[in-house]
Amino acid sequence: MAAVDLRGHRSPELNYPAGAVLIVAGVPGAGKTTLLKRLFPRPGVRLLDSEQARIELSLYLGAVPYKYWRPIVHAAHFVRLFRALRGSESLVVHESGTRDWATRLIVAAARRADRRTHLVLLDVRPEEARAGQVARKRKIRRSSFATHVHRWQRLLARVTDPADPIHQDVATVTIIDRPAAAALTAIRFDGLTVVSPVVPAPARVAVAQRAA
Template sequence: MTTSPTRDYRGSLVEEISFPRASVVLLAGVPGAGKSTLLQRLYGVPGSSVLPTRTDDGVTVLDSAQVRGKLQPFLGRLPYRRWRPLVHLGHYVRIFGALDKGGPIVIHDCGTRPWMRRMIGERAARRGLESHLLLLDTTAEEARAGQVARGRVVDAGRFATHVMRWKKLLAKAEAGPELLMPGATSAAVLDRPAANALRRIRFTGAGEVIRLGRLPRQVRESRMGTSVAARSAG
């Protein structure tokens, strides 16, 4: 199957994105971008959830926060950096278990680890699932504010690594989604306004996006100026 070019919806208002039922969607973005917030709003994933969420229409939603919540009572007295690897391991085990059961699946992951994208894409392909990417792009300042709001701030060095890898990921995405994840058939880039406008991710048929329209001109120009300044600073 040929893949479509990566679609850039930054500066657009998107109401709905739909995919085939036999799909896995990787929702990626740097820490603090708003991935968990988006999943909570779209799927009602409770912040206190410790198990994968399965919606009434059969969508499995996997967020690393679910694993962190499960381990918190046992390891919460230790600094999070000490048991973060266990959270990642538990999240990956749940991902592969869900892939073996079939779609539709939505996965929360930073997406900045190429080996992880490769493993998800290859395993999904072996299970007959289509892979799709939703890339939630925010400025470093927006992501930092998101970390502060959730009460968990990533240390400066690790965050800088995420930001650097994210810029490389977006640059590679311009050439096509299959370069980001083996077998990926679509990718869409959303900024914070586009993600806030999104009301549904459905799994019904061929992938399509319904737009509500463009942001006001002054908002677009303001965000473009912020993005250019951020790139210059980087």
């Protein structure tokens, strides 16, 4: 199954099975935080963002340059994820999608918890993402950003290929752009299993859960 491409379309809702794990990915500055802060919290859904761990740890390590304790933030983020998988809430995980090991780790942990993983990829032009970094005052080095962009393009190529092994790992992949993200009024977890056709007119998109 190839990715559902909603770039250039408007759909007010995305709907996933109850208890699913949803990774919302995009390069730094794409607009993931803006989207997720607008749509969450929701009852029965837990949002997991490494920024939560960074804020907590900054109380103790804030005087040390972040590059030295970044690995601790990532470790704390995944510990939080592993604990959340023991519960019953649906999970939304904020990720870049450009770190293959992180995606594989999330998928494997979800599978062990008898959950399926879904991907939403927020695709924006590099200059838009760079402007987003400036606006948030979280600008990263040009070399690091170039690496993110390169890996992102590789990820897009993979998910648009129905034969790529990534489709064995995740239940569904949905690609959106900034206008599509702005049009979203909700990401729901109602347990729906019907796939609605993608149309340019506003329509509810219910994402199916593929068999485990």
